[in-house]
Amino acid sequence: MKILVIVSQTQDTEAKIKVSAAGNSIDTEGMKWIMNPYDEFAVEEAIQTKEKHGGEVVVVSMGPARVVETIRQALAMGADSALHILDEGSPDMDSFAMGKIIAGEIRKLGGFDIVFTGMKIIDEESGQVGVQIAEELGIPHVSLVSKVIEINPSANKAVCQKEIDGGHMVVEVPLPCLITCPDAMNEPRYASLPGIMKAKKKPLTEVKVSDTNLDGLARVKTVEIKVPQIERKLRIIKGQDGPMVKGAEVEKSAEELIKLLREEAKVI
Amino acid sequence: MSNEVWVVADLKIDGSVRQVTFEALSEARKKIAGKLGGELCGVLIGSGVSGHAAELGKYGAEKVYVVDNELLKDFNTEGYTIALSELIKKHSPAVVIAGNTVFGQDYFPAVAARVGAGVTMDAIEIDLTNDKKLKIKRFSHSSKAIPTQVFLDHHPMMTTVRPNSFKAVEDPKTPEVVDGAVTINSGDIKSKVIEIKTKGSDRPELTEAERVVSGGRGLGSEENFKYIYQLADMLGAAAGATRAAVDAGYCPYDMQVGQTGKAVSPNLYIAIAISGSVQHFAGMGSSKVIVAINKDPEAPIFQKCDYGIVGDLFDVLPPFTEKVRALVSQS
Numbered sequence: 001m002k003i004l005v006i007v008s009q010t011q012d013t014e015a016k017i018k019v020s021a022a023g024n025s026i027d028t029e030g031m032k033w034i035m036n037p038y039d040e041f042a043v044e045e046a047i048q049t050k051e052k053h054g055g056e057v058v059v060v061s062m063g064p065a066r067v068v069e070t071i072r073q074a075l076a077m078g079a080d081s082a083l084h085i086l087d088e089g090s091p092d093m094d095s096f097a098m099g100k101i102i103a104g105e106i107r108k109l110g111g112f113d114i115v116f117t118g119m120k121i122i123d124e125e126s127g128q129v130g131v132q133i134a135e136e137l138g139i140p141h142v143s144l145v146s147k148v149i150e151i152n153p154s155a156n157k158a159v160c161q162k163e164i165d166g167g168h169m170v171v172e173v174p175l176p177c178l179i180t181c182p183d184a185m186n187e188p189r190y191a192s193l194p195g196i197m198k199a200k201k202k203p204l205t206e207v208k209v210s211d212t213n214l215d216g217l218a219r220v221k222t223v224e225i226k227v228p229q230i231e232r233k234l235r236i237i238k239g240q241d242g243p244m245v246k247g248a249e250v251e252k253s254a255e256e257l258i259k260l261l262r263e264e265a266k267v268i
Numbered sequence: 269m270s271n272e273v274w275v276v277a278d279l280k281i282d283g284s285v286r287q288v289t290f291e292a293l294s295e296a297r298k299k300i301a302g303k304l305g306g307e308l309c310g311v312l313i314g315s316g317v318s319g320h321a322a323e324l325g326k327y328g329a330e331k332v333y334v335v336d337n338e339l340l341k342d343f344n345t346e347g348y349t350i351a352l353s354e355l356i357k358k359h360s361p362a363v364v365i366a367g368n369t370v371f372g373q374d375y376f377p378a379v380a381a382r383v384g385a386g387v388t389m390d391a392i393e394i395d396l397t398n399d400k401k402l403k404i405k406r407f408s409h410s411s412k413a414i415p416t417q418v419f420l421d422h423h424p425m426m427t428t429v430r431p432n433s434f435k436a437v438e439d440p441k442t443p444e445v446v447d448g449a450v451t452i453n454s455g456d457i458k459s460k461v462i463e464i465k466t467k468g469s470d471r472p473e474l475t476e477a478e479r480v481v482s483g484g485r486g487l488g489s490e491e492n493f494k495y496i497y498q499l500a501d502m503l504g505a506a507a508g509a510t511r512a513a514v515d516a517g518y519c520p521y522d523m524q525v526g527q528t529g530k531a532v533s534p535n536l537y538i539a540i541a542i543s544g545s546v547q548h549f550a551g552m553g554s555s556k557v558i559v560a561i562n563k564d565p566e567a568p569i570f571q572k573c574d575y576g577i578v579g580d581l582f583d584v585l586p587p588f589t590e591k592v593r594a595l596v597s598q599s
Binding site: 011013014015017019024026037038094095096099122123124125126127128129131132134135136140141142143144146159162163164165166167168169170171172173174177182183184218219220221222223224225226227228230232233234235236237238239243244245246249250251253254255257258260261262265267268 | 280281345346349369370371373374375376377378380381382385386387388389390403406407408409410411412413414415416417418419420422458459460461462463464465466467469473474475479503511514515521522524527528535536546547550553554556557558559560563565570571572573574575576577578579580583584587588590591592595
């Protein structure tokens with residue numbers, strides 16, 4: 001099987017967010033970069049599929065030069081080769097343009113049986129690119145797959161479970177298809193030391209976004225970014241002796257909280 | 269292009285219309301349809317769904333397009349994508365809105381790609397600029413940033429909206445029902461839904477509940493989660509959990525609130541034995557009122573909640589739940 005996995009690099013979840021001077025982007029100076037956590041599940045699923053059915057795993061990633069680090073991580077986990085779509089910060093990039101470009105490069109690769117990617121990137125949080133790529137490629141997709149029940153290359157199908165509100169759904173889909181991965185579907189492996197060494201020698205091809213015509217591709221523009229300031233009341237009831245409420249204080253604290261929620265917050 | 273503003277109804281597995289549909293209709297009427305000078309329209313996709321047109325009219329839909337097709341009986345990605353894409357191509361609305369539900373997230377970006385439209389996801393504010401472009405706000409970066417995004421020169425302009433972000437306000441209309449018949453061949457639907465399982469639960473769903481009671485790993489066991497369920501049921505609330513509690517096996521994944529779980533935005537969020545990690549706040553930080561009960565006075569949640577008690581949940585929760593019970597039985 002030829003298995004594709006689309007990965008992104010993102011800012012660490014714990015990163016403190018600062019808006020750039022221009023006011024419409026995030027200041028990434030000194031930021032720590034990681035593999036998008038959802039994409040780790042996608043890489044793991046891709047490698048497990050290869051282990052079961054044989055074949056190769058090709059990593060596809062779009063971004064500036066720094067994303068090579070994330071690509072190497074996927075290769076160290078067990079992927080075989082990679083395609084880096086180099087984007088040195090095109091000014092008119094949005095999710096739509098990104099989906100078009102990645103789909104275009106995947107089409108050129110051709111011959112794939114299944115594509116895995118994370119359900120969304122934790123910085124942009126839009127969750128639309130994976131689905132869009134499937135549509136651009138003209139292949140079916142199953143989003144938010146909590147469990148890959150079966151991939152059957154000879155019967156040319158995959159069976160996946162996805163969580164829906166108040167239950168779950170089992171979907172059977174023909175190959176090739178694209179699957180988006182939430183967390184909890186598997187346990188992503190760590191790259192072993194030999195894996196890391198080998199990754200350095202695995203083939204990595206680079207193509208440049210600047211070779212693609214971007215004119216008129218973007219659909220949406222980010223005009224401003226604000227850091228939300230929600231003022232919280234911080235009315236914390238504590239114990240008299242020591243932080244915790246104890247003994248008779250417990251009853252009183254419960255009563256006080258009810259009163260606050262009823263009379264001040266008016267939520268019960 | 270017409271000036272119509274569409275809201276695509278989101279249907280539950282049992283066939284009823286999800287609340288987010290009414291919220292989106294109300295907000296689209298208030299913020300967009302008037303300024304655009306176009307009709308507010310509902311869109312119903314499914315099988316035997318035309319009966320819902322009147323409900324959409326109750327929240328201001330002047331026209332309702334109905335795509336009624338046997339092949340759309342249960343939600344399936346390709347069927348819905350074809351139905352909405354064809355309808356858009358035929359009537360070219362200016363704006364198309366849907367709920368950011370599991371289904372909305374699944375087919376809406378595919379429709380946008382198919383019709384060449386821009387789409388934004390999970391908007392918490394929608395508006396129109398002076399030159400009639402859709403303008404939205406949403407959360408990004410684990411809810412630590414709120415970008416404002418404006419659509420460029422392409423139509424339609426599409427967005428999903430986060431449930432519980434807008435108020436559903438009635439504005440009764442008798443909608444004109446338009447048959448939106450599109451041709452779908454069974455061969456077009458490549459992915460097949462072979463099983464749907466729903467759990468019978470009397471509790472409201474997390475994403476649309478007005479109140480949520482969530483538990484963390486401090487609950488200590490699956491058994492102890494009964495304290496969460498009791499309080500939730502007393503308040504008519506949904507029950508949630510942190511990733512740590514789910515990973516520990518205390519409750520199922522569909523209860524997980526946070527970055528890797530569900531995003532909720534209730535009026536009241538009660539966090540029991542939850543420390544308040546960045547990842548958890550990414551899913552509930554926009555709740556209107558946050559209450560914390562935790563025995564660790566240093567827990568980060570006490571820096572970002574409205575009300576709190578520093579105490580052991582096993583001491584505090586029983587009398588608190590009892591008082592809520594008394595309150596409920598009074599009213």
